[in-house]
Amino acid sequence: MDIPELTGVSDARGRRIVLMSHCLLNANSQVEGLATWSAIHPVVLALGASGVGIMQLPCPELLGCGMRRWGQTREQLDFPGFRALCDRLADDALASVVEFQRCGYEVLACVGIDGSPSCGVNHSASGAWGGEPEPAAWASTVSVVGSSPEPGLFMAALRTRLDAVGVRLVPAPDASNPAAVAALVTDLTQR
Numbered sequence: 001m002d003i004p005e006l007t008g009v010s011d012a013r014g015r016r017i018v019l020m021s022h023c024l025l026n027a028n029s030q031v032e033g034l035a036t037w038s039a040i041h042p043v044v045l046a047l048g049a050s051g052v053g054i055m056q057l058p059c060p061e062l063l064g065c066g067m068r069r070w071g072q073t074r075e076q077l078d079f080p081g082f083r084a085l086c087d088r089l090a091d092d093a094l095a096s097v098v099e100f101q102r103c104g105y106e107v108l109a110c111v112g113i114d115g116s117p118s119c120g121v122n123h124s125a126s127g128a129w130g131g132e133p134e135p136a137a138w139a140s141t142v143s144v145v146g147s148s149p150e151p152g153l154f155m156a157a158l159r160t161r162l163d164a165v166g167v168r169l170v171p172a173p174d175a176s177n178p179a180a181v182a183a184l185v186t187d188l189t190q191r
């Protein structure tokens with residue numbers, strides 16, 4: 001069903017949408033010390049310039065852990081309360097996607113952040129961290145951050161839902177690599 005038939009009107013909208021991890025549009029939600037872009041990731045600007053609308057996902061760590069959180073690993077966040085938060089947020093995102101699709105809009109992809117324990121697509125920060133941060137022992141523990149081949153917990157919750165409606169997950173390119181940014185925009189818009 002397309003919208004002109006449904007409503008009898010048309011306008012300037014492009015009818016194409018990409019879901020984006022929250023911090024791609026707002027670097028301020030990232031753990032202090034980790035942001036590599038000042039505000040808006042260049043891939044967001046490039047997609048907008050090509051006529052694609054951006055649906056900003058909520059930041060699960062901002063909601064679940066606040067802005068004074070430390071950087072954490074996937075294992076630290078992998079507990080029922082955080083998974084339930086991710087499930088709720090993913091359910092809401094799915095409801096919007098299904099409604100857009102029902103009304104004839106094209107949802108091109110969901111863009112996450114590789115390395116994040118929440119929003120990683122192909123890998124996420126991993127390590128058996130935890131416990132009292134006693135300086136000497138803790139320093140040696142957190143000096144090593146591993147990488148799990150599993151997605152972050154929010155992307156995992158989204159994947160189980162978005163696979164069913166044909167929306168793929170892709171990682172954001174390096175913000176300092178214009179060629180990688182352009183390649184992703186081409187991949188998303190010229191399929």
Ligand code: SF4
Pocket residue numbers: 021022023024029030031058059060061062113116118119
């Ligand atoms: S949880 Fe996701 S949206 Fe929030 S800061 Fe980390 S990567 Fe960005």
